Amino acid sequence: MTEVAAVAADVEGSEMTGVVKTQPASTLPVLGVGLGYRFPLRQSLDQHPESVDFLEIIADHYLDANPRKLAELEALRCRFTLIPHAINLSLGSAEGVEPRYLTRLAALIRRIDPPWWSEHLSFTTAGEVEVGHLCPLPRTHETLAVLQRNIEAVRAAVDVPLILENITYGVEMPGAEMREGKFLKEVVARTGCRLLLDVTNLYINSVNHRYDAREVLEALSPEDVVQLHFVGVGTRGDQLFDDHATAVQEEVWELLDRVVARFAVKGIILERDQKFPSFNELVGELARARQIGREHGRWD
């Protein structure tokens, strides 16, 4: 049976507790452009480490790892700057975060010693059901209070800046009290965490739910976004979805360019998970993203 954090409290009628001080963005290093690390890419990265500036690893792959897997992680850490990207902390869960998971995640992050790490604006577990995917949150003040409380608990265990990713949502949760841009801005203000803006997810949501992505961007300040994700978009009927299996389309490149122009991003990750093309093709997409960053003065 999953233990539930004791920090969970009744949030009915909870008041907004105001702005939380955030670590200055200027203290975070500029990393550049990189890949989400996946095992099929290992050999190519061994042979061409110069093709990436940093790597993002899925934290969950190393939480229950045997010594050989941990040795793999150590070998990566020695050659690359690693950013841990967690999946199942369930920061948006009103029940609180799962303490054993948090403990193991904190140990992993200490081992890696990254400049930041990331998780999602979602929940994955509720009522002892592990959904197995990132579930949408209603854009409400209650949700913001839950996020703030959970992140305070996480901060007590992990003394490394946390950035938060926007997810795609197939289900529009009823009862929204604010639009997506305002919600993300409130997340930054209430939690003290900056954002991992997934450009592809933003594009997918804007098409599927029929809104202008620029509205979200204009609600945020230039220092609110630290890192980006991008990848191509899958289609199923008239709906877009994040299959992480497709080359980047021009519409995503255009939005990426717009985002990099507006926000002082420190890093961009190409998040390809499956149906890998040649490594040269991935390097080509990285090069284009790197050039976009260069053109907007994000790095040399």
Next chain:
Amino acid sequence: MGLREVQTLTARLYVDRQLRNRFFEDCTAVAEQFGLSAEEAEALQLLSQEQVEGFAASLKRKRLGEVRNLLPLTAKALADALPQLFFAFAERGAPRGIARHAVDAIAFSDHLVTVASVPAWITALARYEASYLTAQRASRCFLIRRFDFDLPQVVRQLLDGQHGLPPIRRKTLVLWIRPTARGRLRCFRFYLI
């Protein structure tokens, strides 16, 4: 709206087809069963059935994709039959824990043995791949499994596209061993006379 209660309900909706059917027939009754007020139940009526069904389907597709990666030979052998078999299995509930996908794959392999329409050589292949997953996850391992088919020959036929030919029955013991936590996992096959 009580976020805890809403999340408990929606999490169950995403993974439980029977509950979904009941919810969209009578949202108020199901919502109240989960501790939501009448007012909150009324708000949840705005949940789109199409969207919820779509998300539920995507969860099963995601699980199928992971199982396909973890049981690649079984997936190849089952071919077009795999999705239907897996989705029927997936109705039993979602796996739990950090290693949920491996747990799912191993459970699916166990399930295939109970499906009469799945040929015995495919269930043997599934058991073989599931056993490898079990061995791989262990820090130290000494795992023995018995099979009724010449598995190397079965795999060769499968990869050569010749799985229409009758697989050779041959009692085989397979041993997976990793004596130390940092050691390599080694596999040995013994044909029984």
